[in-house]
Amino acid sequence: MKHDVSPDTIPPRSHEAKRASIMDAAGEVFCRESFAGANIDMIAAEAGVSRQTIYNHHGDKEKLFVAIVRDLTERCNAGIFATISTFPDQPKDLEADLIAFAVRMNRNCICNRDGKFLRKLIQTEGERYPELFAEWREQGPGRTWPAIAARFARLAHAGFLDIEDPDVAARQFLALANAELQTTFMLGGTPDDDEVLQSATHGVRTFLRAFGKRQPAAEAQKHSALAGA
Amino acid sequence: MKHDVSPDTIPPRSHEAKRASIMDAAGEVFCRESFAGANIDMIAAEAGVSRQTIYNHHGDKEKLFVAIVRDLTERCNAGIFATISTFPDQPKDLEADLIAFAVRMNRNCICNRDGKFLRKLIQTEGERYPELFAEWREQGPGRTWPAIAARFARLAHAGFLDIEDPDVAARQFLALANAELQTTFMLGGTPDDDEVLQSATHGVRTFLRAFGKRQPAAEAQKHSALAGA
DNA sequence: ATAAATTTAGACACTATTGTCTAATTCGTC
DNA sequence: GACGAATTAGACAATAGTGTCTAAATTTAT
Numbered sequence A, B: 001m002k003h004d005v006s007p008d009t010i011p012p013r014s015h016e017a018k019r020a021s022i023m024d025a026a027g028e029v030f031c032r033e034s035f036a037g038a039n040i041d042m043i044a045a046e047a048g049v050s051r052q053t054i055y056n057h058h059g060d061k062e063k064l065f066v067a068i069v070r071d072l073t074e075r076c077n078a079g080i081f082a083t084i085s086t087f088p089d090q091p092k093d094l095e096a097d098l099i100a101f102a103v104r105m106n107r108n109c110i111c112n113r114d115g116k117f118l119r120k121l122i123q124t125e126g127e128r129y130p131e132l133f134a135e136w137r138e139q140g141p142g143r144t145w146p147a148i149a150a151r152f153a154r155l156a157h158a159g160f161l162d163i164e165d166p167d168v169a170a171r172q173f174l175a176l177a178n179a180e181l182q183t184t185f186m187l188g189g190t191p192d193d194d195e196v197l198q199s200a201t202h203g204v205r206t207f208l209r210a211f212g213k214r215q216p217a218a219e220a221q222k223h224s225a226l227a228g229a
Numbered sequence C: 001a002t003a004a005a006t007t008t009a010g011a012c013a014c015t016a017t018t019g020t021c022t023a024a025t026t027c028g029t030c
Numbered sequence D: 001g002a003c004g005a006a007t008t009a010g011a012c013a014a015t016a017g018t019g020t021c022t023a024a025a026t027t028t029a030t
Helices: A015-037 A040-047 A051-058 A060-086 A094-110 A113-128 A131-138 A141-158 A167-188 A194-211 A218-220 B015-037 B039-049 B053-057 B061-084 B092-109 B113-128 B130-139 B141-157 B166-186 B193-211 B217-222
Strands: none
Touching: A015 A040, A015 A051, A015 A060, A015 A113, A015 B015, A040 A051, A040 B061, A051 A060, A060 A094, A060 A113, A060 A141, A094 A113, A094 A167, A094 A194, A113 B113, A113 B166, A131 A141, A141 A167, A141 B039, A167 A194, A167 B166, A167 B193, A194 B166, A194 B193, B015 B039, B015 B053, B015 B061, B015 B113, B015 B166, B039 B053, B039 B130, B053 B061, B061 B092, B061 B113, B061 B130, B061 B141, B092 B113, B092 B166, B092 B193, B113 B130, B141 B193, B166 B193
16 A cells, blocks of 8 residues: 655655545545545545645545545446456356356456446445436446447357346346356345355356357357257 | 313423434434434424433434434334234135235235335445344345245145245235335335336236246136146 | 423533634745 | 745634533333
8 A cells, every 4th residue: 555665764655646646535535424424634644634635636525525426436337347348258167157257247347346337336325426427327328238238249149148138137137247256245245256156156146047048059050959948 | 190281382292292303303304314414403403302302312313314214114124024914815806906916015015105215225325224224124125025925825825825935925926016106215205196006917927827827726726737828 | 180200491511523724844846 | 036826734713413410300110
């Protein structure tokens, strides 16, 4: 976090570094203490910056809070779309590939710092800032879910899956992948790699029991119809 | 004795009525404003009670908060166990019965006032009161999930379902039933009956595609083996 | 009816926090 | 090294909230 290598002087940081440092600290503190519980001095201390600097940058507490949420929303969305682009369109091993995808999604978008913070802030302050969080809803789930649904639709069309409603399937995929992490999320914890893998594995297996073809699509297309039980 | 006919005076309420009224108002306010954002005057006003009365009953803000969480936990647990007792052990129409069960669970335990409040308080303040919420975890999910799992295990044993791990299946059942309510929950909203029914219907269908037998158990047992595709 | 317990409004001391201001310092850049 | 911009510590007024205390009013039980 803080590299104090110099013996007596504090290492100077640029304007931008301070800006970033304020965003980091504010995210942390708002998340930990809630908007009302957070105070500017705490954020300033955690950012290693004077209180006045925060007021110079952001005007007041509420503007700072809004900036944090916008920033987190953007970063999370970027991460989610980056992860969606790794969706297995031509899976070699459908189960393994979907499990790996679910794990990536969880690790890089849901359980990471930004994901955790954004989730917490939405849950905690969502009702107090309807317009801000309506914005999140549009930019977030409103765009990511259809994107995931489109990938599942493609997979189904290619014969790997048997899906009627890709939107429903996408939501259920995510719900199943997280099914065993709910309690941990509730309490603000971060599940370890093993829990994430477990939940993803169980979730994907169930998902494939519901929506999988009996055989891999490539095989199925070669051998035409064997239709086993 | 108990005739409130007085025309111009505010109807007096008993000690116990005030106690309940404080609990109600405090739940509401803590939930809406978070612990730090809530203040005693607000609660007193909402409860129609003087501030001092709250201090008389509960000592201080933190003790009041703890009392609220304990109360909500208890009430929610009671509701969940009551609902679990309506689990369809001898289903006539497995899909319809499970959907109805999922709807009851959502309506009476997750989406109702107590469920919503408890969820919000756990999410918001969980990290600040580890021991209190550890208690919730034990009393809540720690006892309800196994109870639900046991019902699914029985259903599987009776030949209605094909389940390896009932604990996993139970968690996934709940996750699927709520899959389409996540965003609404996030923002603190209350889904209407139609959304609840939709989500439950889709969730249970997927659940049965994954874990259902091809035929109703009764039939399957009579006709022994037909094993259709 | 009367006594005991509870509730009430309001004042109160105390603390915490926000947001502003200033004067000195440090930084980035030429 | 010199200049303007950014940052700093600290004081500051203004506000809001907690928890206590009082004396009067009201409720409950005897």
